[in-house]
Amino acid sequence: MKIKTEAGERHVLAVTVDNEAGILAKITGLFSARGYNIESLTVADISADHALSRITIVTSGPPAVIDQIIAQLDRLVPVHKVTDLTDQGAHVEREIALVKVAGTGDKRIEALRMADVFRAKVVDTTLSSFIFEITGTSDKVDRFIALMRECGLVEVGRTGVVAIGRGSEAL
Amino acid sequence: MTEMSGADMVVQALVDLGVDTVFGYPGGAVLPIYDALYKHPTIKHILVRHEQAATHAAEGYARSTGKPGVVLVTSGPGATNAVTGITDALLDSIPMVVLTGQVPTTLIGTDAFQECDTVGITRHCTKHNYLVMDPDRLGPIIHEAFHIATHGRPGPVVIDIPKNVQVATGTYTVPGIIEHKSYRPQVEPDADAIDAAIDLIAAAERPVFYTGGGVINAGPDASAALRQFVSLTGAPITSTLMGLGAFPADDPKWLGMLGMHGTFESNMAMNRADLIIAVGARFDDRVTGRLDAFAPEAKKIHIDIDRSSINKIVPVDLAVVGDAGRALDALIAAWQDKGLKARDYGEWWRRIDGWRATRCLDFPEAKEPQADIMPQRAVKALFDATRGRDPIITTEVGQHQMWAAQHFGFSAPNRWLTSGGLGTMGYGFPAAVGAQIAHPNRLVICIAGEASLQMNIQEMGTVSQYRLPVKIFILNNEWMGMVRQWQELTYESRYSNSYSDSLPDFVKLADAYGWTGLRIDTLGELEDGIRTMIETPGPVIVDCRVAKLANCFPMIPSGAAHTDMILQPNDIVGTMDDEAKALV
Ligand SMILES: Cc1ncc(C[n+]2csc(CCOP(=O)(O)OP(=O)(O)O)c2C)c(N)n1
Numbered sequence: 001m002k003i004k005t006e007a008g009e010r011h012v013l014a015v016t017v018d019n020e021a022g023i024l025a026k027i028t029g030l031f032s033a034r035g036y037n038i039e040s041l042t043v044a045d046i047s048a049d050h051a052l053s054r055i056t057i058v059t060s061g062p063p064a065v066i067d068q069i070i071a072q073l074d075r076l077v078p079v080h081k082v083t084d085l086t087d088q089g090a091h092v093e094r095e096i097a098l099v100k101v102a103g104t105g106d107k108r109i110e111a112l113r114m115a116d117v118f119r120a121k122v123v124d125t126t127l128s129s130f131i132f133e134i135t136g137t138s139d140k141v142d143r144f145i146a147l148m149r150e151c152g153l154v155e156v157g158r159t160g161v162v163a164i165g166r167g168s169e170a171l
Numbered sequence: 172m173t174e175m176s177g178a179d180m181v182v183q184a185l186v187d188l189g190v191d192t193v194f195g196y197p198g199g200a201v202l203p204i205y206d207a208l209y210k211h212p213t214i215k216h217i218l219v220r221h222e223q224a225a226t227h228a229a230e231g232y233a234r235s236t237g238k239p240g241v242v243l244v245t246s247g248p249g250a251t252n253a254v255t256g257i258t259d260a261l262l263d264s265i266p267m268v269v270l271t272g273q274v275p276t277t278l279i280g281t282d283a284f285q286e287c288d289t290v291g292i293t294r295h296c297t298k299h300n301y302l303v304m305d306p307d308r309l310g311p312i313i314h315e316a317f318h319i320a321t322h323g324r325p326g327p328v329v330i331d332i333p334k335n336v337q338v339a340t341g342t343y344t345v346p347g348i349i350e351h352k353s354y355r356p357q358v359e360p361d362a363d364a365i366d367a368a369i370d371l372i373a374a375a376e377r378p379v380f381y382t383g384g385g386v387i388n389a390g391p392d393a394s395a396a397l398r399q400f401v402s403l404t405g406a407p408i409t410s411t412l413m414g415l416g417a418f419p420a421d422d423p424k425w426l427g428m429l430g431m432h433g434t435f436e437s438n439m440a441m442n443r444a445d446l447i448i449a450v451g452a453r454f455d456d457r458v459t460g461r462l463d464a465f466a467p468e469a470k471k472i473h474i475d476i477d478r479s480s481i482n483k484i485v486p487v488d489l490a491v492v493g494d495a496g497r498a499l500d501a502l503i504a505a506w507q508d509k510g511l512k513a514r515d516y517g518e519w520w521r522r523i524d525g526w527r528a529t530r531c532l533d534f535p536e537a538k539e540p541q542a543d544i545m546p547q548r549a550v551k552a553l554f555d556a557t558r559g560r561d562p563i564i565t566t567e568v569g570q571h572q573m574w575a576a577q578h579f580g581f582s583a584p585n586r587w588l589t590s591g592g593l594g595t596m597g598y599g600f601p602a603a604v605g606a607q608i609a610h611p612n613r614l615v616i617c618i619a620g621e622a623s624l625q626m627n628i629q630e631m632g633t634v635s636q637y638r639l640p641v642k643i644f645i646l647n648n649e650w651m652g653m654v655r656q657w658q659e660l661t662y663e664s665r666y667s668n669s670y671s672d673s674l675p676d677f678v679k680l681a682d683a684y685g686w687t688g689l690r691i692d693t694l695g696e697l698e699d700g701i702r703t704m705i706e707t708p709g710p711v712i713v714d715c716r717v718a719k720l721a722n723c724f725p726m727i728p729s730g731a732a733h734t735d736m737i738l739q740p741n742d743i744v745g746t747m748d749d750e751a752k753a754l755v
């Protein structure tokens with residue numbers, strides 16, 4: 001007997017929660033306990049009094065699973081609101097990566113040229129290394145990192161996705 | 172607003188919340204609270220013999236009264252021992268508040284003596300939990316915890332209180348009416364959804380009500396509304412294990428329980444229905460059987476207070492989110508407003524009567540006085556002997572539980588206490604203790620298996636201490652019967668570790684604890700034995716020896732369709748493929 005898994009589509013969820021101890025464990029634990037995917041998860045407090053945090057979760061699953069994820073998140077006591085940005089339509093997604101490249105000569109020049117094409121900023125340099133800061137969709141960041149692998153990539157840090165709906169409406 | 176110690180605040184909050192009973196066990200990290208409870212004039216503390224039993228007793232108290240059960244245990248092993256009952260309450264939606272002691276805040280995270288990460292351990296087996304770091308927060312948190320445990324879909328809430336927070340002083344504040352900032356379950360059903368439901372029900376030709384524990388949780392008025400609405404529509408009704416008692420078992424519209432050990436008529440009716448009206452039930456795998464064969468011809472209406480229950484397992488045509496009682500009231504009002512009358516379901520009832528004619532709960536038995544007692548007969552005799560006494564019945568987990576569900580007829584809610592979702596052996600006896608504490612003058616009987624009972628048998632001491640007249644009726648088949656049954660079905664009767672070897676002499680055990688012990692060996696002794704049990708004051712344990720190899724039918728094997736019921740032992744085939752074996 002083999003165990004089967006089902007393919008799904010990518011969704012970006014914005015979840016506002018009480019900024020309290022254990023909330024992140026509650027959310028990530030819900031995903032692991034119920035076998036949902038997390039592709040990325042970011043969290044930071046967003047209100048002037050530090051009472052609320054916004055968690056952006058990129059997940060994937062068939063429509064019924066996405067619906068369950070939203071319902072399960074929504075019933076957690078400290079969760080205020082869950083919004084499926086993918087479902088809602090037009091939204092902006094951004095991610096920041098810090099990309100360290102080491103090397104000298106042609107590779108170093110090539111890295112700098114490509115960073116320029118991707119509008120990555122140099123935020124630190126030595127004679128044999130750069131740290132680039134790149135902002136964009138996960139796709140763009142992925143592509144930049146893939147190219148940097150050819151140019152002496154030694155280290156990457158990524159924030160994961162933050163996202164927000166287009167237009168004047170708020171969540 | 173008064174300045175007092177954290178421990179005094181805990182007790183004050185319990186008093187203010189109307190708590191009369193706490194089930195618990197002391198230890199270093201809760202000594203301040205125990206001291207505050209010392210000789211308390213209104214709060215009765217019931218000292219159990221194991222913390223798991225405190226949680227099940229609290230469940231029994233809650234399930235039989237509708238009020239939240241309250242538990243008090245120490246840190247570390249006290250808290251971990253409580254985890255099974257907390258999880259049981261989560262799966263069966265039982266309102267419960269568990270207060271756990273914790274090491275002082277200054278020692279948290281240092282692997283201190285009897286430290287465990289209680290909020291971490293219970294994070295996913297509670298509805299919500301708290302670690303209280305500041306005594307000023309104790310009042311609001313305890314009040315909020317009771318609010319959360321009892322509102323929306325009920326469940327267990329843990330409050331972990333470090334010892335220095337119990338000793339320190341602060342101001343006790345009582346929040347007003349709790350308007351929780353994020354937890355606002357929808358109680359009132361949407362009016363359009365109710366209208367749409369009425370249209371579906373009025374148009375159906377083969378409707379079935381499928382109800383669950385949510386109706387019990389919604390209170391006795393919800394059960395009354397269910398009876399009224401079912402009688403207005405004239406439709407047949409079945410229920411889950413957790414929902415038994417919401418609808419009277421002697422009503423002609425009652426089809427019996429559905430699911431794995433449900434009746435043939437209820438499962439067939441679900442399979443052939445054109446409309447299923449699910450009320451406070453959650454399409455558990457024990458109920459649905461094989462999903463692609465579940466109620467294939469039916470439109471489905473799902474009324475539930477928990478939106479995450481809707482479309483979780485079975486996609487439905489119409490969702491009504493709200494309290495089961497309010498939804499039923501709204502359905503009754505809408506039905507009457509529209510001047511609707513019960514349809515003539517004549518043809519549907521004729522088909523149902525055909526399924527009923529299989530008499531699926533009948534069982535073979537010898538009738539002479541020396542004969543072995545069939546376990547089903549024992550349950551029926553217990554039911555007959557207690558009619559008119561309005562008993563509260565609890566069960567352990569196994570075949571005896573299913574036989575009790577099949578053969579004991581309930582006609583009112585809050586009288587049937589069983590572990591459905593988690594299926595916890597060791598639940599029934601402590602649950603009976605909790606129910607008896609809540610109802611000192613009622614007849615409370617735990618129908619037990621000899622194996623399950625041993626999981627919390629230490630509570631005999633609790634019963635003796637508080638002079639509780641609990642009756643334990645053991646269907647002693649000397650086997651973990653349900654395990655043996657599955658081994659027969661799935662593993663060609665290789666009985667791996669399912670024999671209850673080295674059983675104690677239960678009658679002598681009764682004696683050791685100052686109970687009355689009885690043994691019933693043959694059919695001829697059954698009725699007298701039961702009568703003696705009922706008429707004997709104080710606690711009684713009955714070791715009722717039953718046919719050892721009886722199996723529980725009907726049965727839908729795991730993962731089979733409702734139409735593939737095994738009705739009789741000789742329908743059994745000896746092996747199963749891996750897909751079937753992989754299912755629980
Ligand atoms: C705590 C726990 N452990 C294991 C099981 C698995 N289990 C289900 S029924 C059963 C046997 C119960 O035997 P007994 O109490 O004698 O009841 P019977 O089936 O014989 O009526 C077992 C081991 C369980 N439900 N709960």
Ligand SMILES: [Mg+2]
Binds near residue numbers: 649
């Ligand atoms: Mg047994």
